[in-house]
């Protein structure tokens with residue numbers, strides 16, 4: 184059992200001119216293994232900021248509150264240490280990295296998070312299977328990470344990493360945005376496999392209820408202006424889809 | 434050599450190479466490694482030729498800080514040799530390469546790769562002169578620098594003479610700065626005396642490690658040093674492979690992954 188606790192989290196981001204703006208204004212949230220938490224909120228409300236801050240992006244400064252993983256405060260840890268502690272972030276905009284092949288990167292990453300290099304034969308088998316499941320063509324392993332991938336291919340590659348790296352807690356930042364109907368299904372199945380096989384705890388940031396037809400949330404949180412303003416069950420998502428965020432604005 | 438580097442080109446020795454291969458028909462690329470110094474090369478056969486050079490300071494290439502690591506000598510009053518063994522003199526090297534394409538249909542590649550650190554200085558001047566019609570040239574120099582004050586200079590002149598109709602040329606220089614100490618000068622220059630060419634282009638770019646790349650890879654569990662190595666070799670792998678010299682490939686890998 185794993186537990187990610189976010190307590191009264193306040194975050195500032197550094198702008199290119201080195202000044203800072205306050206974005207998260209006290210977020211409290213606990214994700215346990217096996218739970219699916221959905222975060223929905225308007226553009227610019229701070230959802231990705233929350234995701235990046237959990238993952239340890241150096242541009243985001245925690246100015247208040249705590250992030251605790253399995254009882255240990257982690258906000259002082261670097262991104263790689265957090266990943267090795269069992270955190271994963273599927274990014275809203277996965278980064279293209281020239282010259283670094285998917286296969287090379289994935290095997291190194293797997294070795295890093297599991298503490299030992301996977302035996303080659305087993306590795307090839309597992310990777311093949313994971314790629315087949317996500318309908319990612321074999322030749323993608325020899326391509327540079329995300330380079331020239333279509334929007335949907337990038338999202339599928341993020342879920343491939345999720346399945347391979349087997350984190351304890353994952354944040355999926357709009358993984359469903361930009362997916363066609365079939366891809367949405369394939370990606371959701373991948374996430375559901377991870378939920379079933381590894382008892383993953385999930386923080387799912389989304390704008391749409393259609394992914395929630397496949398991935399059933401235990402909790403829905405409404406995110407507005409750097410805060411969670413309401414939490415509930417999946418009925419909350421339905422209401423948001425219908426009415427938008429007008430009920431929360433004054 | 435140190436002085437001549439700092440004061441610009443000087444009287445280095447001339448090592449003319451004249452490539453005159455009899456095998457006009459085979460399609461294979463002929464490869465030549467270039468040595469430091471001044472070299473004037475006339476190509477007089479319609480063939481594919483690759484000249485390459487590698488400037489690699491093979492001592493560990495993974496210092497993180499900008500601090501001047503050369504200062505903290507840990508010798509205990511032994512001989513001067515011991516000191517210089519611990520802190521070898523910086524690499525200072527200079528190439529001045531002039532290649533004349535004197536026959537139609539020559540296909541020239543001129544590729545360089547470098548890794549500099551500490552106070553290393555490297556200077557590469559390439560000049561390619563298209564004297565004959567329908568020749569192709571590709572000039573590419575890529576490398577990465579770290580350390581307190583390493584410096585890299587590249588100037589690339591391409592001259593397309595009046596008779597060199599149908600010329601196709603492209604030159605590029607790409608540099609990766611790994612910290613704030615190093616300096617790069619990059620000067621591409623193209624002179625065209627005929628309007629009747631296929632293509633003539635140049636590119637020059639000097640950048641730093643991309644923070645978003647670093648974060649992405651680290652967020653998958655890889656520590657900073659591994660990520661840095663991954664990104665540096667990602668930046669230079671294609672070039673090293675295009676050069677295809679086992680000696681340079683080995684030295685490159687050794688230096689990055691040591």
Ligand SMILES: Nc1ncnc2c1ncn2[C@@H]1O[C@H](COP(=O)(O)OP(=O)(O)OP(=O)(O)O)[C@@H](O)[C@H]1O
Nearest residue numbers: 196197198206225226227228229230231232233242
């Ligand atoms: N690095 C940054 N520099 C400047 N402003 C930033 C930075 N990162 C985030 N912001 C600002 O913080 C606010 C929250 O951004 P964030 O990306 O977290 O929103 P979001 O809820 O994920 O929005 P979306 O639904 O559009 O993805 C925005 O106003 C954004 O412009």
Ligand SMILES: [Mg+2]
Nearest residue numbers: 230231232275
């Ligand atoms: Mg976002």
